[in-house]
Amino acid sequence: MKNLKKLLLLALVSILALTALAGCQSNEQAPPKAEGNAETPKETPKTETKKVTVAASPTPHAEMLAQVKEALQEKGYELEVVEFSDYVQPNLVVDAGDIDANFFQHKPYLDDFNKEKGTKLVSIAQIHYEPLGIYAGKSSDLANISEGASIAVPNDTTNEARALLLLEANGLIKIREGAGLAATKNDIAENPHNIKIVELEAAQVARVITDVDFVVLNGNYALSAGFDVADAVAKEEQDSEAAQTYANIIVVKEGNENNEGVKALIDTLKSDKVKQYINDTYKGAVVAID
Numbered sequence: 001m002k003n004l005k006k007l008l009l010l011a012l013v014s015i016l017a018l019t020a021l022a023g024c025q026s027n028e029q030a031p032p033k034a035e036g037n038a039e040t041p042k043e044t045p046k047t048e049t050k051k052v053t054v055a056a057s058p059t060p061h062a063e064m065l066a067q068v069k070e071a072l073q074e075k076g077y078e079l080e081v082v083e084f085s086d087y088v089q090p091n092l093v094v095d096a097g098d099i100d101a102n103f104f105q106h107k108p109y110l111d112d113f114n115k116e117k118g119t120k121l122v123s124i125a126q127i128h129y130e131p132l133g134i135y136a137g138k139s140s141d142l143a144n145i146s147e148g149a150s151i152a153v154p155n156d157t158t159n160e161a162r163a164l165l166l167l168e169a170n171g172l173i174k175i176r177e178g179a180g181l182a183a184t185k186n187d188i189a190e191n192p193h194n195i196k197i198v199e200l201e202a203a204q205v206a207r208v209i210t211d212v213d214f215v216v217l218n219g220n221y222a223l224s225a226g227f228d229v230a231d232a233v234a235k236e237e238q239d240s241e242a243a244q245t246y247a248n249i250i251v252v253k254e255g256n257e258n259n260e261g262v263k264a265l266i267d268t269l270k271s272d273k274v275k276q277y278i279n280d281t282y283k284g285a286v287v288a289i290d
Contacts, residue, residue: 049073052261053080055090055102059223060130060278060286061248065103067277068268075264085203087156088113094253095119101262103127104220106246108158108181116157120254125266126247126289128278130219132162133232134170139213142170142233148194149213155199160184162246163216164197170234219285229285238287247289 052072056062062083069079082099084090090102091113105113107123114121134142139149151172153163161183167173174190175183185197200208202218206225209215217227229235236243250266252259268274275288 049076049078050261051078051080052101052259052265053082053099054265055082055084055093055099055104057090057104057220058083058085059220060128060282061103061220063281064127064269064274064278067274068265068271071268071271071273072264075268077261077264079265087202091117091119091121091251094251095121097253100256100259101250101252101265103248103250105251106158106248108162108245109156110249110251112157112181121251122254122257123249123251124257124262125250125270127250127266127269128286128288129243129247130222130286131229131232131236131238131243131284132159132166132219132246133217133222133227133229133235134166135209135215135217135222135227135231136233137209137212137214140233142172142214145172145193145195146213148196150196150198150211152198152200152205152208152212152215154202154205154216154218156202157182157184159202159218160199164188166216166234166236167195223282223285227285229283243287 054065056065062081065079065081072079082093084104087105087109090104091110093099094102106129110121110123113119134151137152139146151167153160158181161179161181164173164175164183164185164187168175172193172195173188176187176189179187185199188197198208198212202221205215205217206221206227209225214233217225219229222229222232236246250262250269252262256262270290278286278288
C-alpha cells in the first residue's frame with residue numbers, strides 16, 4: 001500500500017514538472033504580440049536642399065534667374081540671387097569664394113578683368129547675347145550727324161572697343177588697325193565729323209542721354225532705362241561676329257567648373273521654357289543661345 005502511494009506521488013510530481021517545463025518553452029518561443037494588423041510605417045528619407053548662389057545684374061539676368069527657381073528646386077537646389085548694379089563686384093565676390101557663380105558679362109570683358117585684377121575666373125556656359133545699340137539723345141539722324149556731335153560710350157576696355165567698332169560699322173569713325181578689342185577713343189584714326197566721345201561707367205551712360213547727341217548702350221542697361229531694341233538707330237545684328245563674341249556667360253572661380261548646383265542651373269537656363277520667356281519678354285533685346 002505504501003509502495004502504491006509512493007508511486008502515485010512520484011507520478012504526480014513528474015506530471016507537474018513536465019507541465020511547468022512546457023509552459024516555459026511556450027513562453028520562450030511565442031512571437032511578440034503585434035498591436036493590430038498594420039505594419040509599422042518606415043520613415044521616408046528627407047532630400048536635403050542645397051543652395052546655389054549667383055551674383056547678377058538686375059536686368060535681364062536676375063529676371064531670367066527668377067524663372068528657373070522652381071525648376072531648380074525640383075532638382076534639389078535653392079537658388080539665391082544677389083543683385084549688383086556694377087561690373088566689378090560680381091567678379092570679386094565669386095573670386096573670393098563668397099558666391100558660387102555670376103551672370104552678367106561676356107568673355108572679352110572677363111578676360112580683360114582677369115588680366116587687370118589678377119582674378120582666376122572662368123566661363124562655363126554661354127546663355128544669351130544682348131545686341132549693343134546706338135540710341136538717340138539730342139539728335140536722331142545718325143546718317144546726317146552734325147559736326148562736333150557728342151556720343152557717350154561705356155568706358156570699360158572691351159565695351160568701349162565694342163561701341164567704337166559699332167560706330168565704325170556705321171561709317172562714323174575709323175579705328176586704328178590692330179586696336180581690336182582694346183580700342184579706346186585714342187585709337188580713332190579717322191573722325192571726319194569731329195565726334196566727341198564721352199567715356200562713362202557703363203551704368204551711367206543712359207543717364208546722360210538728354211545731354212549728348214547719341215548714347216551707345218549695353219543691352220541690359222538699355223532695358224533698365226526703358227528702351228526697346230526697336231528704339232535703337234543702329235545695333236549689332238543677330239548673325240554678326242560681335243553677337244557670338246559678346247555672348248553673356250555663367251562664370252565661376254577656377255576649380256569650381258564641376259559644381260553640380262551650377263551645372264543644374266545652366267541646364268534650366270537653357271530650357272525651352274526660359275527661351276520662350278526671353279523671346280516673349282525682351283523682343284530681340286536679348287537673344288538666347290542654343
